[in-house]
Amino acid sequence: MHEIDTRTAAAEVRRRHKFTNLLHSAVLLLGMVLLLGACGWLVAGWEGVMWAFLAGALSVAFSPRVSPRLVLGLFGARRLHYAVAPRLFEVVAAVAGRAGLPAVPELHYIASPTLNAFAVGGREQAAIAVTDGILRELSLRELAGVLAHEISHIRNNDLWVMGLADTVANVTRTMAMFGMILLIFNLPLMLMEQEPVPWALVLLLTAAPWVGALLQLALSRTREFDADLDAAHLTGDPEGIASALLRIERTQGAFWEGVMLPRRRGGALPSLLRTHPHTRERVARLMELRTPPPVLPDLERLPVHVAFPQVRRRPRYRMSGYWY
Secondary structure (H helix, E strand, O other): OOOHHHHHHHHHHHHHHHHHHHHHHHHHHHHHHHHHHHHHHHHHHHHHHHHHHHHHHHHHHHHHOOOOOHHHHHOOEEEOOOOOHHHHHHHHHHHHHHHOOOOEEEEEOOOOOOOOOEEEEEEOEEEEEEEEEHHHHHOOOHHHHHHHHHHHHOOHHHHHHHHHHHHHHHHHHHHHHHHHHHHHHHHHHHHHHOOOOHHHHHHHHHHHHHHHHHHHHHHHHHHHHHHHHHHHHHOOOOHHHHHHHHHHHHHHHHHHHHHHOOOOOOOOOOOOOOOOOHHHHHHHHHHHHOOOOOOOOOOHHHOOOOOOOOOOOOOOOOOOEEEO
16 A cells, blocks of 8 residues: 555656646747747737748748758767667667657767767657766766656657747847847937837847747756656666766866856856756755666666777867867
8 A cells, every 4th residue: 555655646746747847848938939929029010920920930840950960970979889888778778668769769979078968869760979978987877867868858859849949039039130120220210200219129129039048048947857857767766867967067067167157256057047957956856756666777786888989189179069
C-alpha cells in the first residue's frame, strides 16, 4: 500500500510540473504572438496585424531547414562509433528506447575543453554532440543524465518550438524597425502641421524587440525545466542529473562568468537574461521528484571508457566558442 501511495504521489508531482511547464510555454508563445500583432497594429492598424501574422506564417513555412550535419560541421564534430564508446551507446539506446523515439540519436564528439552537450535534428533523425571536456569530467551516471536531457529536448520537439519563437521574435524586430523608420520619415510632416509626436508609440516600438527577447529567454528556461523533468523519468535517477549540473557549475560556471562579465562583482547573472535557469532551482526541482527504477542500474560504478581521439594542438577562442 505504501509503494502504491508513493507512486501516486510521484505521478501527481510529475503531472503538476508538466502542466505548469506546458502552461508557461503556451503563455510565453502567445505573448510573443500578441506582441507581434501589436507591432503590426501600431504600424498600420488591423491591416498591419494581418500582414504581421502573414509574414510570421510565411517565415515559419519557408524558413530554411538547417541540416544537422551542417550544424555539427560548424563545430568540427566527428561521429563516434560503438567501438570507441560502447557504454555511452548503451546509455543512449536505453534512454531513447524508454523515450519512445523511432530512431536512436547518433553520437558526435567535439574537441573542446568546455563542458557542453547539445542536440540537433528531429525525432526521426537526431544527433547529440558531446565535448571532450564533458566526457573527461563527468562520470557515466552523470553523462547519462546529460544525454537524457538532450533526448528529452528531441522528444518534446523543443528545437522546433525554440525555432518558432526565434522566427516570431525576428519578425517582431523587423516590424518594430519598419515602424520606427515610418515615424522618422513622417516626423518633419508632423512638425510642420504642429501635430504632437506620438511618444507612446515610439516607446512601444522601441521596447517591443527587447520584450520579445525577454519572452524568448523565459521560454528557453521553461523548456530547460521540462527537459530536466523528463530526463529524470527517462533515467530513473534525478540525483545523477543534479550531480552533473552541480559539477558543470563548479567546473566552468564561475570561470566563464568571469570571462564574459569581468567587471561584474557579486551575484549571478540576472534570471531574466539567462537562457537556462539557475542551477540551484533546477537541482531543487529534481530533488522533489520520485521516478521509475533506473533505466540502467549501477552506472556510478562503471567508467566511461571512451577511446579519445588524440588532440595535439592547444585550444583557442573562436567566434562560436573555445575549441581545438
